[in-house]
Amino acid sequence: MSPVSIQRVLISESVDPRCRSILQENGIEVTERQNMSKDELLAEIKNYDGLIVRSATKVTAEVVRAAGALKIIGRAGTGVDNVDVDAATKNGVIVMNTPGGNTISAAELTCALVLSLSRNVAQADMSMKAGKWDRKKFMGSELFGKVLGIVGLGRIGKEVATRMQSFGMRTIGYDPITPPDVSAAWGVEQMSLEQLWPQCDYITVHTPLMPSTTGLLNDETLAKCKKGVKVVNCARGGIIDEEALLRALESGQCGGAGLDVYVEEPPMQRALVNHPNVISCPHLGASTKEAQARCGQEIALQIVDMVKGKALVGAVNAQVLASTFSPESHLWIRLGEAMGSVLRAYTSSKQPYSKVQVTTLGERLKKSTEFLSSAVVVGLITDGSSHGANLVNALALAKETGLSVNSSTPKPAACVVEVSLCGCGYKALGSVQAGVPVLLQLDGCVFRQPVSLAGHLLFFKAESSPQLLPSVTGEISGDCKRLTSLSPWRPSGYLCLDYYWFCVGMSSLLGDLASLRSLVKEAAQLTV
Numbered sequence: 001m002s003p004v005s006i007q008r009v010l011i012s013e014s015v016d017p018r019c020r021s022i023l024q025e026n027g028i029e030v031t032e033r034q035n036m037s038k039d040e041l042l043a044e045i046k047n048y049d050g051l052i053v054r055s056a057t058k059v060t061a062e063v064v065r066a067a068g069a070l071k072i073i074g075r076a077g078t079g080v081d082n083v084d085v086d087a088a089t090k091n092g093v094i095v096m097n098t099p100g101g102n103t104i105s106a107a108e109l110t111c112a113l114v115l116s117l118s119r120n121v122a123q124a125d126m127s128m129k130a131g132k133w134d135r136k137k138f139m140g141s142e143l144f145g146k147v148l149g150i151v152g153l154g155r156i157g158k159e160v161a162t163r164m165q166s167f168g169m170r171t172i173g174y175d176p177i178t179p180p181d182v183s184a185a186w187g188v189e190q191m192s193l194e195q196l197w198p199q200c201d202y203i204t205v206h207t208p209l210m211p212s213t214t215g216l217l218n219d220e221t222l223a224k225c226k227k228g229v230k231v232v233n234c235a236r237g238g239i240i241d242e243e244a245l246l247r248a249l250e251s252g253q254c255g256g257a258g259l260d261v262y263v264e265e266p267p268m269q270r271a272l273v274n275h276p277n278v279i280s281c282p283h284l285g286a287s288t289k290e291a292q293a294r295c296g297q298e299i300a301l302q303i304v305d306m307v308k309g310k311a312l313v314g315a316v317n318a319q320v321l322a323s324t325f326s327p328e329s330h331l332w333i334r335l336g337e338a339m340g341s342v343l344r345a346y347t348s349s350k351q352p353y354s355k356v357q358v359t360t361l362g363e364r365l366k367k368s369t370e371f372l373s374s375a376v377v378v379g380l381i382t383d384g385s386s387h388g389a390n391l392v393n394a395l396a397l398a399k400e401t402g403l404s405v406n407s408s409t410p411k412p413a414a415c416v417v418e419v420s421l422c423g424c425g426y427k428a429l430g431s432v433q434a435g436v437p438v439l440l441q442l443d444g445c446v447f448r449q450p451v452s453l454a455g456h457l458l459f460f461k462a463e464s465s466p467q468l469l470p471s472v473t474g475e476i477s478g479d480c481k482r483l484t485s486l487s488p489w490r491p492s493g494y495l496c497l498d499y500y501w502f503c504v505g506m507s508s509l510l511g512d513l514a515s516l517r518s519l520v521k522e523a524a525q526l527t528v
Protein backbone atom coordinates (compact mmCIF):
# COMPACT_ATOMS: atom_id res chain seq x y z
CA MET A 1 0.00 0.00 0.00
CA SER A 2 1.33 3.38 -0.89
CA PRO A 3 1.64 5.82 1.95
CA VAL A 4 -1.83 7.06 2.85
CA SER A 5 -2.32 10.74 2.24
CA ILE A 6 -4.16 12.51 5.07
CA GLN A 7 -4.90 16.19 4.71
CA ARG A 8 -7.70 17.14 7.12
CA VAL A 9 -8.33 15.59 10.51
CA LEU A 10 -11.31 16.16 12.79
CA ILE A 11 -10.68 15.67 16.52
CA SER A 12 -14.13 15.16 18.01
CA GLU A 13 -13.20 14.91 21.71
CA SER A 14 -10.87 16.39 24.27
CA VAL A 15 -7.50 15.00 23.21
CA ASP A 16 -4.13 16.21 24.53
CA PRO A 17 -2.97 19.33 22.60
CA ARG A 18 0.22 17.48 21.57
CA CYS A 19 -1.93 15.52 19.13
CA ARG A 20 -2.96 18.63 17.26
CA SER A 21 0.55 20.12 17.27
CA ILE A 22 2.20 16.98 15.89
CA LEU A 23 -0.33 16.67 13.09
CA GLN A 24 -0.05 20.35 12.19
CA GLU A 25 3.75 20.28 12.27
CA ASN A 26 3.48 17.55 9.66
CA GLY A 27 1.28 19.57 7.34
CA ILE A 28 -2.08 18.10 8.37
CA GLU A 29 -4.96 20.53 8.89
CA VAL A 30 -6.74 19.93 12.20
CA THR A 31 -10.19 20.94 13.39
CA GLU A 32 -11.29 20.32 16.98
CA ARG A 33 -15.02 20.15 17.71
CA GLN A 34 -16.31 18.60 20.88
CA ASN A 35 -19.80 17.47 21.94
CA MET A 36 -21.10 17.24 18.39
CA SER A 37 -24.57 15.79 17.98
CA LYS A 38 -25.02 12.74 15.76
CA ASP A 39 -26.43 14.94 12.98
CA GLU A 40 -23.58 17.44 13.27
CA LEU A 41 -21.04 14.64 12.99
CA LEU A 42 -22.86 13.14 9.99
CA ALA A 43 -22.85 16.53 8.26
CA GLU A 44 -19.28 17.41 9.17
CA ILE A 45 -17.44 14.14 8.65
CA LYS A 46 -17.49 14.25 4.85
CA ASN A 47 -15.02 17.16 4.95
CA TYR A 48 -12.26 15.06 6.52
CA ASP A 49 -10.04 12.16 5.62
CA GLY A 50 -9.09 11.52 9.24
CA LEU A 51 -11.08 11.36 12.49
CA ILE A 52 -9.66 11.15 16.01
CA VAL A 53 -11.94 10.07 18.86
CA ARG A 54 -11.93 8.84 22.46
CA SER A 55 -14.81 6.77 23.88
CA ALA A 56 -17.72 9.18 23.58
CA THR A 57 -17.94 9.58 19.80
CA LYS A 58 -20.07 6.83 18.30
CA VAL A 59 -18.57 6.07 14.92
CA THR A 60 -21.46 4.04 13.56
CA ALA A 61 -21.82 2.47 10.12
CA GLU A 62 -23.94 5.49 9.20
CA VAL A 63 -21.09 7.85 10.10
CA VAL A 64 -18.58 5.74 8.16
CA ARG A 65 -20.85 5.72 5.10
CA ALA A 66 -21.46 9.47 5.36
CA ALA A 67 -17.71 10.04 5.39
CA GLY A 68 -16.94 9.69 1.72
CA ALA A 69 -13.25 10.56 1.98
CA LEU A 70 -12.42 9.05 5.37
CA LYS A 71 -9.23 6.97 5.43
CA ILE A 72 -8.39 6.67 9.11
CA ILE A 73 -10.24 6.58 12.41
CA GLY A 74 -7.73 7.11 15.21
CA ARG A 75 -8.73 6.11 18.74
CA ALA A 76 -6.66 8.01 21.30
CA GLY A 77 -7.04 5.17 23.78
CA THR A 78 -7.69 1.44 23.93
CA GLY A 79 -11.30 0.27 23.47
CA VAL A 80 -12.69 0.55 19.95
CA ASP A 81 -16.17 -0.68 20.83
CA ASN A 82 -17.54 2.80 20.02
CA VAL A 83 -16.33 2.37 16.43
CA ASP A 84 -18.11 0.08 13.96
CA VAL A 85 -14.88 -1.60 12.90
CA ASP A 86 -16.62 -3.93 10.41
CA ALA A 87 -18.23 -1.00 8.64
CA ALA A 88 -14.90 0.82 8.58
CA THR A 89 -13.17 -2.24 7.12
CA LYS A 90 -15.79 -2.69 4.41
CA ASN A 91 -15.36 0.96 3.47
CA GLY A 92 -11.59 0.64 3.36
CA VAL A 93 -11.05 2.82 6.44
CA ILE A 94 -8.17 1.97 8.77
CA VAL A 95 -9.03 1.91 12.49
CA MET A 96 -6.07 2.54 14.76
CA ASN A 97 -5.71 2.78 18.55
CA THR A 98 -3.01 3.42 21.15
CA PRO A 99 -3.54 0.44 23.42
CA GLY A 100 -0.53 0.80 25.69
CA GLY A 101 -0.97 4.51 26.37
CA ASN A 102 -3.43 4.28 29.24
CA THR A 103 -2.72 0.81 30.66
CA ILE A 104 -1.08 2.02 33.87
CA SER A 105 -3.74 4.64 34.53
CA ALA A 106 -6.60 2.16 34.07
CA ALA A 107 -4.80 -0.39 36.27
CA GLU A 108 -4.18 2.19 39.01
CA LEU A 109 -7.84 3.25 39.07
CA THR A 110 -8.85 -0.41 39.33
CA CYS A 111 -6.55 -0.84 42.33
CA ALA A 112 -7.93 2.37 43.85
CA LEU A 113 -11.46 0.97 43.56
CA VAL A 114 -10.47 -2.38 45.11
CA LEU A 115 -8.82 -0.54 48.02
CA SER A 116 -11.76 1.83 48.43
CA LEU A 117 -14.20 -1.08 48.45
CA SER A 118 -12.22 -2.86 51.15
CA ARG A 119 -12.26 0.14 53.47
CA ASN A 120 -15.41 2.02 52.41
CA VAL A 121 -13.32 5.09 51.69
CA ALA A 122 -15.87 6.83 49.48
CA GLN A 123 -18.83 6.15 51.78
CA ALA A 124 -16.87 7.20 54.85
CA ASP A 125 -15.91 10.43 53.19
CA MET A 126 -19.53 11.19 52.29
CA SER A 127 -20.52 10.53 55.86
CA MET A 128 -17.80 12.86 57.16
CA LYS A 129 -18.94 15.58 54.78
CA ALA A 130 -22.44 15.10 56.18
CA GLY A 131 -21.00 16.00 59.61
CA LYS A 132 -20.96 12.46 61.02
CA TRP A 133 -18.32 10.45 62.87
CA ASP A 134 -19.38 6.87 62.25
CA ARG A 135 -16.49 4.50 62.97
CA LYS A 136 -18.62 1.38 63.42
CA LYS A 137 -20.57 1.57 60.19
CA PHE A 138 -17.46 1.58 58.06
CA MET A 139 -15.68 -1.42 59.46
CA GLY A 140 -13.65 -2.83 56.59
CA SER A 141 -11.60 -5.91 55.88
CA GLU A 142 -7.96 -6.36 54.92
CA LEU A 143 -6.94 -7.25 51.41
CA PHE A 144 -4.06 -9.28 52.80
CA GLY A 145 -4.66 -12.98 52.16
CA LYS A 146 -7.80 -12.39 50.09
CA VAL A 147 -8.36 -13.74 46.60
CA LEU A 148 -8.63 -11.45 43.59
CA GLY A 149 -10.10 -12.97 40.42
CA ILE A 150 -8.95 -11.23 37.25
CA VAL A 151 -11.00 -11.94 34.15
CA GLY A 152 -8.96 -10.82 31.16
CA LEU A 153 -5.20 -11.13 31.56
CA GLY A 154 -4.01 -8.67 28.95
CA ARG A 155 -2.12 -5.44 29.49
CA ILE A 156 -4.32 -3.99 32.26
CA GLY A 157 -5.12 -7.32 33.94
CA LYS A 158 -1.40 -7.99 34.30
CA GLU A 159 -0.66 -4.57 35.84
CA VAL A 160 -3.56 -4.93 38.28
CA ALA A 161 -2.31 -8.37 39.33
CA THR A 162 1.24 -7.31 40.12
CA ARG A 163 0.07 -4.25 42.05
CA MET A 164 -2.50 -6.11 44.15
CA GLN A 165 0.01 -8.87 44.93
CA SER A 166 1.98 -6.24 46.85
CA PHE A 167 -1.01 -6.03 49.22
CA GLY A 168 -0.69 -9.75 49.85
CA MET A 169 -3.61 -10.75 47.66
CA ARG A 170 -3.65 -14.12 45.92
CA THR A 171 -4.33 -13.49 42.24
CA ILE A 172 -6.16 -16.02 40.11
CA GLY A 173 -7.51 -15.44 36.63
CA TYR A 174 -8.93 -16.54 33.33
CA ASP A 175 -8.06 -15.60 29.78
CA PRO A 176 -8.72 -17.67 26.66
CA ILE A 177 -5.63 -16.31 24.86
CA THR A 178 -2.92 -15.56 27.42
CA PRO A 179 -1.14 -18.87 28.09
CA PRO A 180 -1.21 -20.06 31.74
CA ASP A 181 2.61 -20.21 31.94
CA VAL A 182 2.81 -16.56 30.82
CA SER A 183 0.39 -15.36 33.51
CA ALA A 184 2.03 -17.66 36.06
CA ALA A 185 5.26 -15.72 35.44
CA TRP A 186 3.54 -12.65 36.87
CA GLY A 187 1.87 -14.51 39.68
CA VAL A 188 -1.57 -15.30 38.30
CA GLU A 189 -2.82 -18.85 38.44
CA GLN A 190 -5.21 -19.52 35.59
CA MET A 191 -8.28 -21.70 35.85
CA SER A 192 -11.71 -22.07 34.29
CA LEU A 193 -14.37 -19.50 35.19
CA GLU A 194 -16.35 -22.26 36.87
CA GLN A 195 -13.41 -22.84 39.21
CA LEU A 196 -12.70 -19.15 39.62
CA TRP A 197 -16.11 -17.76 40.66
CA PRO A 198 -16.49 -19.51 44.04
CA GLN A 199 -12.93 -18.70 45.17
CA CYS A 200 -12.90 -14.93 44.81
CA ASP A 201 -13.32 -12.24 47.44
CA TYR A 202 -12.92 -9.63 44.68
CA ILE A 203 -13.45 -9.93 40.94
CA THR A 204 -12.20 -7.42 38.40
CA VAL A 205 -12.88 -7.61 34.66
CA HIS A 206 -10.38 -6.46 32.02
CA THR A 207 -11.64 -7.76 28.70
CA PRO A 208 -12.77 -5.79 25.67
CA LEU A 209 -16.54 -5.51 25.24
CA MET A 210 -17.52 -8.12 22.65
CA PRO A 211 -20.47 -10.46 22.26
CA SER A 212 -18.51 -13.14 24.12
CA THR A 213 -17.79 -10.87 27.09
CA THR A 214 -21.15 -9.14 27.33
CA GLY A 215 -22.80 -10.22 30.57
CA LEU A 216 -19.84 -12.34 31.72
CA LEU A 217 -21.04 -11.60 35.23
CA ASN A 218 -24.79 -12.21 35.26
CA ASP A 219 -27.43 -13.66 37.61
CA GLU A 220 -26.12 -17.17 37.09
CA THR A 221 -22.40 -16.46 37.49
CA LEU A 222 -22.91 -14.03 40.39
CA ALA A 223 -24.83 -16.81 42.16
CA LYS A 224 -21.76 -19.05 41.82
CA CYS A 225 -19.61 -16.50 43.66
CA LYS A 226 -18.91 -16.29 47.40
CA LYS A 227 -21.62 -14.43 49.27
CA GLY A 228 -20.53 -10.80 49.64
CA VAL A 229 -18.09 -10.88 46.71
CA LYS A 230 -16.99 -7.40 45.60
CA VAL A 231 -16.70 -6.60 41.92
CA VAL A 232 -14.90 -3.92 39.91
CA ASN A 233 -15.51 -2.88 36.31
CA CYS A 234 -12.96 -0.49 34.84
CA ALA A 235 -13.23 -2.13 31.41
CA ARG A 236 -16.60 -1.60 29.72
CA GLY A 237 -20.20 -1.23 30.76
CA GLY A 238 -22.11 -4.42 30.01
CA ILE A 239 -19.36 -6.92 30.84
CA ILE A 240 -21.09 -7.06 34.21
CA ASP A 241 -24.83 -7.21 33.59
CA GLU A 242 -26.06 -4.04 35.32
CA GLU A 243 -29.49 -5.34 36.28
CA ALA A 244 -28.08 -8.61 37.62
CA LEU A 245 -25.52 -6.62 39.62
CA LEU A 246 -28.24 -4.48 41.17
CA ARG A 247 -30.19 -7.59 42.13
CA ALA A 248 -27.07 -9.15 43.67
CA LEU A 249 -26.28 -5.95 45.60
CA GLU A 250 -29.82 -5.85 46.94
CA SER A 251 -29.75 -9.48 48.04
CA GLY A 252 -26.30 -9.13 49.60
CA GLN A 253 -24.85 -11.75 47.24
CA CYS A 254 -22.61 -8.92 46.04
CA GLY A 255 -21.04 -6.94 48.88
CA GLY A 256 -19.97 -3.93 46.83
CA ALA A 257 -19.09 -2.72 43.38
CA GLY A 258 -16.59 -0.25 42.00
CA LEU A 259 -17.73 1.02 38.63
CA ASP A 260 -15.97 3.28 36.14
CA VAL A 261 -17.93 2.36 33.02
CA TYR A 262 -21.60 1.90 32.15
CA VAL A 263 -23.75 0.51 29.35
CA GLU A 264 -24.99 4.03 28.75
CA GLU A 265 -22.63 6.93 29.45
CA PRO A 266 -23.59 8.98 31.33
CA PRO A 267 -25.97 6.42 32.88
CA MET A 268 -29.58 7.59 32.76
CA GLN A 269 -30.62 4.73 35.04
CA ARG A 270 -29.11 5.83 38.38
CA ALA A 271 -30.10 2.91 40.66
CA LEU A 272 -26.62 1.37 40.57
CA VAL A 273 -24.75 4.63 41.01
CA ASN A 274 -27.00 5.58 43.93
CA HIS A 275 -26.66 2.22 45.68
CA PRO A 276 -24.87 2.66 49.05
CA ASN A 277 -22.46 -0.20 48.35
CA VAL A 278 -21.45 1.13 44.95
CA ILE A 279 -18.62 3.55 44.38
CA SER A 280 -18.55 5.02 40.94
CA CYS A 281 -16.50 7.23 38.65
CA PRO A 282 -17.47 8.92 35.39
CA HIS A 283 -15.20 6.79 33.11
CA LEU A 284 -11.96 8.11 34.56
CA GLY A 285 -9.70 5.09 33.90
CA ALA A 286 -7.65 6.90 31.28
CA SER A 287 -8.10 10.38 32.69
CA THR A 288 -4.61 11.15 33.92
CA LYS A 289 -2.24 13.74 32.50
CA GLU A 290 0.25 10.99 31.68
CA ALA A 291 -2.18 8.69 29.87
CA GLN A 292 -3.69 11.54 27.90
CA ALA A 293 -0.28 12.86 26.90
CA ARG A 294 0.77 9.40 25.72
CA CYS A 295 -2.43 8.60 23.86
CA GLY A 296 -2.66 12.02 22.17
CA GLN A 297 0.96 11.94 21.14
CA GLU A 298 0.95 8.29 20.05
CA ILE A 299 -2.11 8.53 17.85
CA ALA A 300 -0.70 11.61 16.10
CA LEU A 301 2.73 10.02 15.60
CA GLN A 302 1.16 6.79 14.33
CA ILE A 303 -0.86 8.73 11.77
CA VAL A 304 2.19 10.76 10.70
CA ASP A 305 4.28 7.59 10.31
CA MET A 306 1.56 6.05 8.20
CA VAL A 307 1.30 9.14 6.01
CA LYS A 308 5.07 9.07 5.51
CA GLY A 309 4.89 5.38 4.60
CA LYS A 310 7.25 4.57 7.49
CA ALA A 311 5.17 2.14 9.52
CA LEU A 312 1.66 1.14 10.33
CA VAL A 313 1.34 0.79 14.07
CA GLY A 314 -1.82 0.22 16.10
CA ALA A 315 -4.15 -0.72 13.23
CA VAL A 316 -6.89 -2.99 14.55
CA ASN A 317 -8.51 -3.87 11.25
CA ALA A 318 -5.74 -3.74 8.69
CA GLN A 319 -3.06 -6.08 9.98
CA VAL A 320 -2.45 -7.01 6.37
CA LEU A 321 -0.90 -3.58 5.97
CA ALA A 322 1.27 -3.66 9.05
CA SER A 323 4.09 -5.54 7.36
CA THR A 324 3.88 -3.66 4.10
CA PHE A 325 5.53 -0.39 4.92
CA SER A 326 8.76 -1.01 3.06
CA PRO A 327 9.78 -0.01 -0.46
CA GLU A 328 10.04 -3.69 -1.39
CA SER A 329 6.51 -4.53 -0.28
CA HIS A 330 5.15 -1.53 -2.16
CA LEU A 331 6.58 -3.08 -5.31
CA TRP A 332 4.95 -6.43 -4.58
CA ILE A 333 1.67 -4.68 -3.91
CA ARG A 334 1.90 -2.89 -7.22
CA LEU A 335 2.64 -6.22 -8.84
CA GLY A 336 -0.36 -7.88 -7.19
CA GLU A 337 -2.70 -5.04 -8.15
CA ALA A 338 -1.38 -4.95 -11.68
CA MET A 339 -1.69 -8.71 -12.12
CA GLY A 340 -5.25 -8.55 -10.82
CA SER A 341 -6.05 -5.71 -13.24
CA VAL A 342 -4.49 -7.45 -16.19
CA LEU A 343 -6.34 -10.67 -15.47
CA ARG A 344 -9.62 -8.85 -14.92
CA ALA A 345 -9.21 -7.01 -18.19
CA TYR A 346 -8.01 -10.06 -20.03
CA THR A 347 -10.81 -12.29 -18.88
CA SER A 348 -13.66 -9.81 -18.70
CA SER A 349 -15.11 -10.81 -22.02
CA LYS A 350 -14.40 -14.47 -21.55
CA GLN A 351 -15.50 -16.98 -18.99
CA PRO A 352 -16.50 -15.91 -15.51
CA TYR A 353 -14.55 -17.05 -12.49
CA SER A 354 -15.47 -17.31 -8.84
CA LYS A 355 -12.20 -18.22 -7.21
CA VAL A 356 -8.74 -16.80 -7.24
CA GLN A 357 -5.68 -18.66 -6.11
CA VAL A 358 -2.63 -16.60 -5.19
CA THR A 359 0.51 -18.64 -4.85
CA THR A 360 3.73 -17.09 -3.71
CA LEU A 361 6.95 -18.87 -4.46
CA GLY A 362 10.01 -17.77 -2.59
CA GLU A 363 11.32 -17.41 0.94
CA ARG A 364 11.18 -13.62 0.83
CA LEU A 365 7.51 -13.71 -0.05
CA LYS A 366 6.50 -16.20 2.60
CA LYS A 367 5.04 -13.59 4.91
CA SER A 368 3.59 -11.52 2.11
CA THR A 369 0.89 -13.86 0.85
CA GLU A 370 -1.91 -12.10 2.66
CA PHE A 371 -1.17 -8.61 1.41
CA LEU A 372 -0.40 -9.95 -2.06
CA SER A 373 -3.81 -11.66 -2.13
CA SER A 374 -5.44 -8.41 -1.06
CA ALA A 375 -3.53 -6.51 -3.74
CA VAL A 376 -4.57 -9.01 -6.42
CA VAL A 377 -8.20 -8.68 -5.33
CA VAL A 378 -7.96 -4.87 -5.50
CA GLY A 379 -6.84 -5.19 -9.11
CA LEU A 380 -9.45 -7.81 -9.91
CA ILE A 381 -12.46 -5.98 -8.52
CA THR A 382 -11.65 -2.34 -9.16
CA ASP A 383 -13.10 -1.37 -12.49
CA GLY A 384 -12.56 2.04 -14.01
CA SER A 385 -15.64 3.50 -12.37
CA SER A 386 -15.07 2.33 -8.81
CA HIS A 387 -12.14 3.16 -6.65
CA GLY A 388 -13.63 1.68 -3.51
CA ALA A 389 -11.29 -1.27 -3.10
CA ASN A 390 -8.06 -1.02 -1.16
CA LEU A 391 -5.92 -3.32 0.93
CA VAL A 392 -8.10 -2.73 3.99
CA ASN A 393 -11.36 -3.95 2.50
CA ALA A 394 -10.23 -6.14 -0.42
CA LEU A 395 -10.88 -9.50 1.20
CA ALA A 396 -14.18 -8.33 2.73
CA LEU A 397 -15.34 -7.05 -0.68
CA ALA A 398 -14.25 -10.29 -2.37
CA LYS A 399 -16.36 -12.21 0.14
CA GLU A 400 -19.31 -9.92 -0.49
CA THR A 401 -19.08 -10.45 -4.25
CA GLY A 402 -18.78 -14.23 -3.86
CA LEU A 403 -15.16 -14.37 -4.98
CA SER A 404 -13.27 -16.90 -2.93
CA VAL A 405 -9.61 -16.09 -2.40
CA ASN A 406 -7.12 -18.82 -1.59
CA SER A 407 -3.48 -18.34 -0.98
CA SER A 408 -0.63 -20.70 -0.48
CA THR A 409 3.13 -20.72 -0.17
CA PRO A 410 4.53 -23.99 -1.45
CA LYS A 411 8.19 -24.83 -1.20
CA PRO A 412 10.47 -21.85 -1.73
CA ALA A 413 11.63 -21.44 -5.29
CA ALA A 414 12.00 -18.19 -7.16
CA CYS A 415 10.44 -14.95 -5.97
CA VAL A 416 7.38 -15.31 -8.10
CA VAL A 417 3.67 -14.74 -7.57
CA GLU A 418 1.15 -16.84 -9.43
CA VAL A 419 -2.47 -15.73 -9.73
CA SER A 420 -4.95 -18.26 -11.09
CA LEU A 421 -8.55 -17.48 -11.83
CA CYS A 422 -10.17 -20.78 -11.14
CA GLY A 423 -13.16 -21.60 -13.27
CA CYS A 424 -11.87 -20.09 -16.46
CA GLY A 425 -8.32 -21.26 -15.97
CA TYR A 426 -6.53 -17.98 -16.72
CA LYS A 427 -3.30 -17.51 -15.00
CA ALA A 428 -0.60 -14.88 -14.62
CA LEU A 429 2.88 -15.19 -13.25
CA GLY A 430 4.67 -12.08 -12.05
CA SER A 431 7.69 -10.93 -10.15
CA VAL A 432 9.70 -7.88 -9.22
CA GLN A 433 12.87 -7.44 -11.21
CA ALA A 434 15.32 -4.59 -10.81
CA GLY A 435 12.78 -2.70 -8.75
CA VAL A 436 9.99 -3.00 -11.31
CA PRO A 437 6.91 -5.24 -11.14
CA VAL A 438 6.95 -7.45 -14.20
CA LEU A 439 4.73 -10.04 -15.83
CA LEU A 440 6.43 -13.26 -16.81
CA GLN A 441 3.51 -15.20 -18.14
CA LEU A 442 -0.13 -14.57 -18.94
CA ASP A 443 -2.58 -17.34 -19.64
CA GLY A 444 0.13 -19.76 -20.59
CA CYS A 445 1.99 -17.37 -22.91
CA VAL A 446 5.54 -17.06 -21.73
CA PHE A 447 7.38 -13.81 -22.33
CA ARG A 448 11.03 -14.31 -23.10
CA GLN A 449 11.47 -10.81 -21.77
CA PRO A 450 9.38 -9.81 -18.79
CA VAL A 451 6.63 -7.30 -19.46
CA SER A 452 6.78 -4.28 -17.20
CA LEU A 453 3.70 -3.69 -15.10
CA ALA A 454 4.93 -0.35 -13.79
CA GLY A 455 2.06 2.07 -13.47
CA HIS A 456 -0.20 -0.58 -15.01
CA LEU A 457 1.15 0.26 -18.47
CA LEU A 458 2.60 -2.60 -20.34
CA PHE A 459 5.82 -2.08 -22.20
CA PHE A 460 6.65 -4.85 -24.57
CA LYS A 461 10.26 -5.47 -25.28
CA ALA A 462 10.98 -7.63 -28.23
CA GLU A 463 14.38 -9.15 -27.83
CA SER A 464 15.43 -9.25 -31.44
CA SER A 465 13.94 -5.97 -32.58
CA PRO A 466 13.68 -3.54 -29.70
CA GLN A 467 12.65 -0.72 -32.06
CA LEU A 468 9.66 -2.74 -33.13
CA LEU A 469 7.38 -1.89 -30.31
CA PRO A 470 8.89 0.39 -27.73
CA SER A 471 5.63 0.74 -25.90
CA VAL A 472 2.21 -0.50 -26.78
CA THR A 473 -1.13 -0.41 -25.15
CA GLY A 474 -4.49 -0.87 -26.75
CA GLU A 475 -8.14 -0.13 -26.83
CA ILE A 476 -11.15 -1.52 -28.67
CA SER A 477 -10.55 -0.23 -32.14
CA GLY A 478 -9.84 -1.31 -35.63
CA ASP A 479 -6.20 -0.57 -34.89
CA CYS A 480 -6.08 -3.29 -32.33
CA LYS A 481 -7.70 -5.78 -34.61
CA ARG A 482 -5.23 -4.83 -37.29
CA LEU A 483 -2.43 -5.36 -34.85
CA THR A 484 -3.74 -8.80 -34.06
CA SER A 485 -3.57 -9.79 -37.67
CA LEU A 486 -0.15 -8.21 -38.13
CA SER A 487 1.12 -10.16 -35.22
CA PRO A 488 4.84 -9.86 -35.90
CA TRP A 489 5.51 -11.44 -32.55
CA ARG A 490 3.77 -14.70 -33.12
CA PRO A 491 6.28 -16.12 -35.54
CA SER A 492 9.12 -14.84 -33.46
CA GLY A 493 7.56 -16.48 -30.44
CA TYR A 494 8.19 -13.57 -28.13
CA LEU A 495 4.57 -12.90 -27.49
CA CYS A 496 1.98 -15.52 -28.31
CA LEU A 497 -0.95 -13.72 -26.91
CA ASP A 498 -4.47 -13.06 -28.00
CA TYR A 499 -3.51 -9.49 -28.62
CA TYR A 500 -6.96 -8.20 -29.36
CA TRP A 501 -8.32 -9.12 -25.97
CA PHE A 502 -5.16 -8.01 -24.39
CA CYS A 503 -5.66 -4.56 -25.90
CA VAL A 504 -9.28 -4.48 -24.80
CA GLY A 505 -8.10 -5.21 -21.33
CA MET A 506 -5.40 -2.62 -21.34
CA SER A 507 -7.77 0.07 -22.48
CA SER A 508 -9.71 -0.17 -19.26
CA LEU A 509 -6.55 0.48 -17.28
CA LEU A 510 -5.86 3.72 -19.07
CA GLY A 511 -7.57 7.07 -18.97
CA ASP A 512 -5.64 8.67 -21.80
CA LEU A 513 -7.20 7.08 -24.83
CA ALA A 514 -5.87 9.66 -27.26
CA SER A 515 -2.26 8.84 -26.57
CA LEU A 516 -3.19 5.20 -26.43
CA ARG A 517 -4.61 5.39 -29.93
CA SER A 518 -1.50 7.08 -31.21
CA LEU A 519 0.69 4.46 -29.58
CA VAL A 520 -1.30 1.73 -31.21
CA LYS A 521 -1.10 3.45 -34.59
CA GLU A 522 2.58 4.02 -34.17
CA ALA A 523 3.03 0.39 -33.35
CA ALA A 524 0.96 -0.66 -36.33
CA GLN A 525 3.08 1.48 -38.65
CA LEU A 526 6.25 0.08 -37.23
CA THR A 527 5.15 -3.43 -37.88
CA VAL A 528 3.86 -3.01 -41.43
Ligand SMILES: NC(=O)C1=CN([C@@H]2O[C@H](COP(=O)(O)OP(=O)(O)OC[C@H]3O[C@@H](n4cnc5c(N)ncnc54)[C@H](O)[C@@H]3O)[C@@H](O)[C@H]2O)C=CC1
Pocket residue numbers: 078079080099102103106151152153154155156157174175176177178206207208209212213234235236260261283284285286287
Ligand atom coordinates in the same frame (compact mmCIF):
# COMPACT_ATOMS: atom_id res chain seq x y z
N1 LIG B 1 -11.91 2.67 31.99
C1 LIG B 1 -11.07 3.11 31.11
O1 LIG B 1 -10.88 4.31 30.97
C2 LIG B 1 -10.31 2.16 30.27
C3 LIG B 1 -10.89 0.99 29.88
N2 LIG B 1 -10.21 0.13 29.07
C4 LIG B 1 -10.88 -1.13 28.71
O2 LIG B 1 -10.08 -2.20 29.15
C5 LIG B 1 -10.09 -3.21 28.17
C6 LIG B 1 -8.85 -4.07 28.31
O3 LIG B 1 -7.71 -3.31 27.97
P1 LIG B 1 -6.28 -4.02 27.78
O4 LIG B 1 -5.93 -4.81 28.97
O5 LIG B 1 -5.35 -2.96 27.32
O6 LIG B 1 -6.61 -5.00 26.58
P2 LIG B 1 -5.82 -6.32 26.15
O7 LIG B 1 -6.24 -6.61 24.79
O8 LIG B 1 -4.38 -6.18 26.46
O9 LIG B 1 -6.41 -7.42 27.14
C7 LIG B 1 -7.69 -7.94 27.04
C8 LIG B 1 -7.63 -9.39 27.40
O10 LIG B 1 -8.95 -9.91 27.48
C9 LIG B 1 -8.87 -11.25 27.06
N3 LIG B 1 -10.19 -11.78 26.77
C10 LIG B 1 -10.90 -11.71 25.62
N4 LIG B 1 -12.06 -12.38 25.76
C11 LIG B 1 -12.09 -12.87 27.01
C12 LIG B 1 -13.02 -13.64 27.74
N5 LIG B 1 -14.17 -14.05 27.21
N6 LIG B 1 -12.72 -13.96 29.02
C13 LIG B 1 -11.56 -13.58 29.58
N7 LIG B 1 -10.63 -12.84 28.93
C14 LIG B 1 -10.90 -12.49 27.67
C15 LIG B 1 -7.96 -11.21 25.88
O11 LIG B 1 -7.44 -12.47 25.57
C16 LIG B 1 -6.90 -10.24 26.36
O12 LIG B 1 -5.81 -10.91 26.95
C17 LIG B 1 -10.18 -2.42 26.88
O13 LIG B 1 -10.73 -3.20 25.84
C18 LIG B 1 -11.06 -1.27 27.22
O14 LIG B 1 -12.39 -1.56 26.94
C19 LIG B 1 -8.96 0.39 28.64
C20 LIG B 1 -8.33 1.55 29.00
C21 LIG B 1 -8.97 2.55 29.84
Ligand SMILES: O=C(O)C(=O)COP(=O)(O)O
Pocket residue numbers: 054055056076077078079080102283284285286287
Ligand atom coordinates in the same frame (compact mmCIF):
# COMPACT_ATOMS: atom_id res chain seq x y z
O1 LIG C 1 -9.02 3.66 26.28
C1 LIG C 1 -10.10 3.19 26.67
O2 LIG C 1 -10.55 2.09 26.32
C2 LIG C 1 -10.94 3.97 27.56
O3 LIG C 1 -11.96 3.50 27.99
C3 LIG C 1 -10.57 5.36 27.84
O4 LIG C 1 -11.62 6.13 27.32
P1 LIG C 1 -11.47 7.70 27.16
O5 LIG C 1 -10.39 7.93 26.16
O6 LIG C 1 -11.09 8.24 28.51
O7 LIG C 1 -12.80 8.18 26.69
